[in-house]
Amino acid sequence: MDSLPTAADLITRAERLVVLTGAGMSAESGVPTFRDALTGLWARYDAEALATPEAFERDPALVWGWYEWRRELVERVHPNAGHRAVARRDCTLITQNVDDLHERAGSKDVIHLHGSLFAPRCSACHQPAADVPGGTVEQEAADGAAIGVANRAAGGVADGAADRRAGEAAGGAVGEGGPRTPPACVYCASPVRPGVVWFGEQLPVAAFERAVEVAARADVLITVGTSGQVYPAAEIPQVTAKRGGAVIQVNPQPTPLDPFCAINLRGTAAEVLPEIIR
Numbered sequence: 635m636d637s638l639p640t641a642a643d644l645i646t647r648a649e650r651l652v653v654l655t656g657a658g659m660s661a662e663s664g665v666p667t668f669r670d671a672l673t674g675l676w677a678r679y680d681a682e683a684l685a686t687p688e689a690f691e692r693d694p695a696l697v698w699g700w701y702e703w704r705r706e707l708v709e710r711v712h713p714n715a716g717h718r719a720v721a722r723r724d725c726t727l728i729t730q731n732v733d734d735l736h737e738r739a740g741s742k743d744v745i746h747l748h749g750s751l752f753a754p755r756c757s758a759c760h761q762p763a764a765d766v767p768g769g770t771v772e773q774e775a776a777d778g779a780a781i782g783v784a785n786r787a788a789g790g791v792a793d794g795a796a797d798r799r800a801g802e803a804a805g806g807a808v809g810e811g812g813p814r815t816p817p818a819c820v821y822c823a824s825p826v827r828p829g830v831v832w833f834g835e836q837l838p839v840a841a842f843e844r845a846v847e848v849a850a851r852a853d854v855l856i857t858v859g860t861s862g863q864v865y866p867a868a869e870i871p872q873v874t875a876k877r878g879g880a881v882i883q884v885n886p887q888p889t890p891l892d893p894f895c896a897i898n899l900r901g902t903a904a905e906v907l908p909e910i911i912r
């Protein structure tokens with residue numbers, strides 16, 4: 635990749651660096667991406683069809699069980715060389731991922747646009763459910779204030795075969811899981827739900843506003859491992875490009891964000907990021 639040195643140079647000289655990450659960032663840690671076909675027990679479900687308020691209403695045990703399976707998988711895997719490279723550099727990190735691998739790699743300034751696997755809350759009264767396993771991360775959305783709605787945009791399906799193999803290798807130790815009844819809220823007895831943003835739900839206001847603000851001021855934004863199909867997150871690199879900042883994309887596949895990028899690096903997060911963030 636001839637453009638690696640140019641990208642490295644731009645990043646070294648950047649005064650306000652922002653990194654936007656998606657599911658591909660964690661693929662080499664063994665976490666399947668959203669567009670990967672699910673395996674085992676979950677093979678007959680589409681990840682997107684499980685990530686909706688309607689799915690939880692229809693079958694709370696199925697959806698809660700799926701998120702618990704993902705939380706347990708994430709707890710057993712480790713940050714990869716890409717997460718570690720980003721953590722070494724002073725930057726603002728915006729992630730669509732609901733795992734905690736950036737924090738575990740040492741990144742300090744992390745904006746979670748789509749919530750967290752570790753912040754369950756009541757589906758009715760929105761109180762954080764800190765006594766649920768893994769449930770301690772601060773949750774902004776208790777007051778329901780939110781902005782932007784997570785939306786699928788039209789587009790193709792990324793080939794996730796390589797990630798799937800990585801996921802099977804690293805995540806194989808986790809059982810297949812299955813439906814589990816969600817715990818009851820200690821305040822109102824309604825079912826507890828995962829603290830993530832589902833399709834059709836609004837993004838946390840403060841997180842999204844800050845993401846747009848830092849993207850607008852960035853002189854360089856690196857977008858890594860996102861298919862650029864889910865809005866409003868996919869707008870963020872476009873904000874930087876329209877304000878005259880340089881967008882560098884790291885993704886083995888082309889994406890709808892390609893035209894907004896000054897440099898497109900076709901490689902994986904764990905291979906490319908240590909090369910360009912020095």
Ligand code: OAD
Pocket residue numbers: 655656657658659661662667668669670682685730731748784792793794797831832833858859860861862863864884885886887889901902903904
């Ligand atoms: P996707 O699963 O849509 O896309 C993953 C992207 O990562 C694809 O473009 C792959 O080509 C790329 N990729 C795969 N392996 C990679 C690797 N090792 N290194 C770098 N890139 C790699 O994931 P997101 O774009 O994050 O939202 O999806 C966005 C949102 O859609 C998610 O946050 C979630 C989902 O449905 C909600 O749940 C609201």
